Amino acid sequence: xxxxxxxxxxxxxxxxxxxxxxxxxxxxxxxxxxxxxxxxxxxxxxxxxxxxxxxxxxxxxxxxxxxxxxxxxxxxxxxxxxxxxxxxxxxxxxxxxxxxxxxxxxxxxxxxxxxxxxxxxxxxxxxxxxxxxxxxxxxxxxxxxxxxxxxxxxxxxxxxxxxxxxxxxxxxxxxxxxxxxxxxxxxxxxxxxxxxxxxxxxxxxxxxxxxxxxxxxxxxxxxxxxxxxxxxxxxxxxxxxxxxxxxxxxxxxxxxxxxxxxxxxxxxxxxxxxxxxxxxxxxxxxxxxxxxxxx
Numbered sequence: 001x002x003x004x005x006x007x008x009x010x011x012x013x014x015x016x017x018x019x020x021x022x023x024x025x026x027x028x029x030x031x032x033x034x035x036x037x038x039x040x041x042x043x044x045x046x047x048x049x050x051x052x053x054x055x056x057x058x059x060x061x062x063x064x065x066x067x068x069x070x071x072x073x074x075x076x077x078x079x080x081x082x083x084x085x086x087x088x089x090x091x092x093x094x095x096x097x098x099x100x101x102x103x104x105x106x107x108x109x110x111x112x113x114x115x116x117x118x119x120x121x122x123x124x125x126x127x128x129x130x131x132x133x134x135x136x137x138x139x140x141x142x143x144x145x146x147x148x149x150x151x152x153x154x155x156x157x158x159x160x161x162x163x164x165x166x167x168x169x170x171x172x173x174x175x176x177x178x179x180x181x182x183x184x185x186x187x188x189x190x191x192x193x194x195x196x197x198x199x200x201x202x203x204x205x206x207x208x209x210x211x212x213x214x215x216x217x218x219x220x221x222x223x224x225x226x227x228x229x230x231x232x233x234x235x236x237x238x239x240x241x242x243x244x245x246x247x248x249x250x251x252x253x254x255x256x257x258x259x260x261x262x263x264x265x266x267x268x269x270x271x272x273x274x275x276x277x278x279x280x281x282x283x284x285x286x287x288x289x290x291x292x293x294x295x
Contacts, residue, residue, distance in 0.1 A: 003057045009033060010061020012091065012288075015069040017062070017174055018188075019088065024062075025168050026253050029246060030095020030289045033058070035102070035235065038168075041228035070191050082266055086278035089254045090285020097290075099250060103243040110240055119244040126248030131255040146186040148208050153215045159183055160219020161226070168227045169249070187216065 009031050017024035028034040037058065040051040076084045107115065115123075146152050163174040178184040194209030196202075234242040267275070 006033075006054070006057035007061040007064075010058035010063075011065035011068075012061075013058070014062035014065025016065075016088065016091075018066055018069045018073050019084075019175060023092075023169070023249070023253060024174065026092050026095075026250050029099055029250060030092055032095070032098045034246075038228050038231050038235070041224060042232040044225075067191065067195060070188055070195075073188075082270055082274060083278045083281050085257050087281040087285045089257060090282035091289050092250060092253050092285075093282075094286035094289025096247075096250065099243070099247055103240070103247060106239040106243055115240055115244050118238075118241050122241040122245040123248040126245040127252040130249045130252035131259070146183070146190055146212055148211050153211060155183075156187075156212055157215040157219040159187075160216040160221075161223035162219075164220040164223030164227070168224055168231070 009028075012031070013024045013027045016027040025034065028037055036054065040055050044051050103115075146156070159178065163178055175184055178187060190209060190212050193205065194213055197205035197209055231242070270278075
């Protein structure tokens with residue numbers, strides 16, 4: 001049962017990583033498994049079997065979520081932007097009680113009465129980073145197809161490291177970073193093309209897809225290990241400040257989603273029934289996160 005629940009959590013994390021403005025790290029925090037994932041990745045070889053058994057269902061779910069949602073993300077965001085985003089806002093905010101409880105636990109262990117000035121500064125800086133990142137998407141230059149060249153393979157490796165590092169950090173959207181750099185749609189189309197080539201057993205297309213996705217995948221794995229080591233260090237040495245920063249990133253995530261998707265301009269034109277439907281989906285997202293987090 002626990003394995004199935006972890007697959008479902010992984011699927012939500014994977015889906016979140018596909019949507020620009022939504023953070024997979026935030027979803028992991030919201031469902032109460034973020035610190036466990038970081039601990040398993042950073043200390044993978046200390047208890048290899050136990051850590052792998054925990055990570056595999058989550059990774060399988062992530063793969064299912066990314067591949068499955070790649071086909072419908074453009075449709076949902078173009079046709080049902082408000083309702084889709086409200087559902088993810090609910091999923092994100094539903095984890096705040098768990099995160100706040102973890103912060104209080106860390107604060108009690110450090111024998112502190114409050115978060116202190118350093119904790120407040122960490123919160124404000126993290127909030128500003130997450131809310132301000134979508135504003136960097138100033139140009140619309142986007143590569144929709146990536147040719148197979150040695151240069152592009154090297155670029156995709158570096159992008160994998162950068163994207164995975166940002167995916168692991170709660171509140172920072174890896175797909176948003178790829179969009180800012182102009183490679184989001186190219187990578188998305190490459191994934192779709194590889195899946196379609198596999199279904200049609202088109203060997204040349206499968207090889208082209210593999211030549212692009214393997215360097216990207218290696219970069220993703222390397223980036224996750226590097227950032228996990230860093231975050232484990234921060235949790236150990238600066239636990240309260242780290243939790244304050246994560247809290248700032250999570251609270252700012254809905255702001256980033258509103259900016260990135262243009263919801264501020266969309267809402268006035270929506271019907272009252274669409275607004276209500278969005279609120280209901282947000283409430284459903286809150287409930288799902290709470291249930292999965294408690295499990």
